[in-house]
Amino acid sequence: MTAVPQREVVRYFALIPAAGVGARMGAAGPKQYLPLAGKPMLRHTLQAFLDCAAIAHVYVVVSAGDGYIDDVVADCGARVTVLRCGGATRMESIRNGLHALDARDDDRILVHDAARPGLTPALIEKLIDAAGANPAGGLLALRVVDTVKSTRSGRVETTPRDGLWLAQTPQMFPYELLRRALEQAPDPEAITDDASAVEMLGLSPQLVEGHPRNLKVTLPADVGIATLYLTHEHI
Numbered sequence: 001m002t003a004v005p006q007r008e009v010v011r012y013f014a015l016i017p018a019a020g021v022g023a024r025m026g027a028a029g030p031k032q033y034l035p036l037a038g039k040p041m042l043r044h045t046l047q048a049f050l051d052c053a054a055i056a057h058v059y060v061v062v063s064a065g066d067g068y069i070d071d072v073v074a075d076c077g078a079r080v081t082v083l084r085c086g087g088a089t090r091m092e093s094i095r096n097g098l099h100a101l102d103a104r105d106d107d108r109i110l111v112h113d114a115a116r117p118g119l120t121p122a123l124i125e126k127l128i129d130a131a132g133a134n135p136a137g138g139l140l141a142l143r144v145v146d147t148v149k150s151t152r153s154g155r156v157e158t159t160p161r162d163g164l165w166l167a168q169t170p171q172m173f174p175y176e177l178l179r180r181a182l183e184q185a186p187d188p189e190a191i192t193d194d195a196s197a198v199e200m201l202g203l204s205p206q207l208v209e210g211h212p213r214n215l216k217v218t219l220p221a222d223v224g225i226a227t228l229y230l231t232h233e234h235i
C-alpha cells in the first residue's frame with residue numbers, strides 16, 4: 001500500500017518580546033517585572049497563553065543579562081522557553097527570537113508584548129478564529145472612538161475617525177512571512193509593530209477587534225488601569 005503524505009498541522013506559537021528597559025515608565029527596573037495584582041507583569045502575560053489550549057509553545061525573549069526571568073517562569077512548566085537573545089529594539093528582539101525558535105514556514109507566530117498583561121485566552125482564541133487561515137495574518141486592534149485632531153500641517157485640524165484603528169498585540173503571522181518581512185523592512189528602526197513590516201510587502205493583515213483591557217503598560221498612569229483590569233476579570 002502506498003503511504004499517503006500527511007499534511008502537517010499548523011501550530012500556534014507565542015513569541016513574547018520582554019527585553020525592553022521601560023524608559024517611559026521610569027521605574028527602578030524593567031517594567032515587565034513590576035508587581036501588578038500580586039504577580040510580576042510578565043507572569044500575567046504568560047498565563048493568558050498558558051491558559052489557551054491552542055498555543056503549542058511560548059517563547060520569551062529577554063536580554064542576555066536578565067536576572068529576573070528565572071523566578072518568573074519557575075512555575076510555568078515545559079510549555080515556556082526563555083530565549084536570552086534580546087536586541088536593542090523591539091524589532092531586533094523579535095527577529096532574534098524568530099531565528100532562535102524551531103518552527104515550520106506555515107506555523108503561526110503570535111507576537112505579544114510582555115507589557116500587555118491584560119490579555120485573555122478568549123482574545124487569543126478570537127484572533128486565531130478570525131485570522132488563523134489568512135495568509136497575511138492578523139492582529140488585535142481597537143477602533144478609534146474619540147474625535148481625532150491633527151497638528152501635522154502646523155494648525156489644528158479634525159481628522160475623520162472612521163477607518164482608524166489603534167494596533168494592539170498579539171499580531172499573528174505565518175513564521176516564514178514574518179521572518180521575511182522583518183528582514184526586508186527598509187528601516188527596521190522605524191517599525192514599531194510587526195504588522196507594518198508585513199504591510200510593506202503589499203499585504204493586508206486582518207484587523208480583529210481587541211479590548212481596552214489589553215492596554216500596553218507604557219506610562220506610570222497605566223499601572224493603575226492595568227491593575228483594575230487584572231483584579232476585575234469581567235470588565
Ligand SMILES: Nc1ccn([C@@H]2O[C@H](COP(=O)(O)OP(=O)(O)OP(=O)(O)O)[C@@H](O)[C@H]2O)c(=O)n1
Pocket residue numbers: 016017018019020021022023024025031032061086087088089090091093094112113114115116216217218
Ligand atoms: N529592545 C527591546 C525593546 C522592547 N522590547 C519589548 O517590546 C514590548 C513593547 O515595547 P515598549 O512598551 O516600547 O517597551 P520598552 O521598550 O521597555 O519601553 P520604553 O520604550 O518606554 O523604553 C515590551 O514588552 C518590551 O519588553 C524588547 O523585547 N526589546
Ligand SMILES: C[C@](O)(CO)[C@H](O)COP(=O)(O)O
Pocket residue numbers: 113166167168169192193194216218
Ligand atoms: C506593538 C505595539 O504594542 C502596538 O501598539 C506598539 O507599537 C509598541 O511600540 P511603542 O513604541 O510603544 O509604540
